[in-house]
Amino acid sequence: MPEKFPPIIRLNVGGMLYMTRLSTVCKYPDSMLAAMFSGRHHVDKDQDDNYFLDSNGSLFGYILDFLRFGQLPPNTHALPVYREASYFGLHALVERLQLNPEIAKMTVKEAHRAQFPNYSEVKENVIKMAIDNATINKIGEVIIYVFRTEFVAKAPSFNPNHGCVTELAHVSIGPWTSMADEETFMRCLETDLLEEGFTIRPHDTKRKCKYYFGQTCQKFVYRLQFIFD
The missing domain is CATH 3.30.710.10 (Potassium Channel Kv1.1; Chain A)
Incomplete structure (x- = not known):
């Protein structure tokens, strides 16, 4: 009623x-x-x-x-x-x-954040990994594999199991459809972490994979360091 x-x-x-x-x-x-x-x-x-x-x-x-x-x-x-x-x-x-x-x-x-898939979850994983990795010297280093588009090898001789630099990554994010590049994601992440009160060093320029056999591997990672003093 x-x-x-x-x-x-x-x-x-x-x-x-x-x-x-x-x-x-x-x-x-x-x-x-x-x-x-x-x-x-x-x-x-x-x-x-x-x-x-x-x-x-x-x-x-x-x-x-x-x-x-x-x-x-x-x-x-x-x-x-x-x-x-x-x-x-x-x-x-x-x-x-x-x-x-x-x-x-x-x-x-x-x-801006919505451009990147599962942004909040990725950020939380980065923070958790930094905490886990900071137990020895209070510096939490996190290696992040960021890719706007999937790399597809074209050379028949390219070995996909070549020991890529991305195997070092603790966290990965991608791909996404917007025009924002990987560097834009890293700046977005750093800005949010700083605004939330974390002390971080500016991320290193991207570390590219060195593999080459018929074709260069186009993948790369970023290193981000948290300071927990």
């Missing part, structure tokens, strides 16, 4: 109490927030009969300010409110906040 909501509703949002009109939370019919209070879904209540939303209560006031007045949050709160707006499916607010400098920068960075 459809749930019937009163015209004025009391909300407990992550422990903070709000009172607003039902028409306010339903202002944008395509939002998840409007869907919750459309009558098609059950909304849990707390012990005081307030409708409960499991979200950040301190930020929900900015959501209501936008729904009531079209007002945007201050720049200091734009990013967390953007995440809340995305959670509630408030696309109108999301689109307005995407023009904020901090959020625009984040969007571009995410799109």
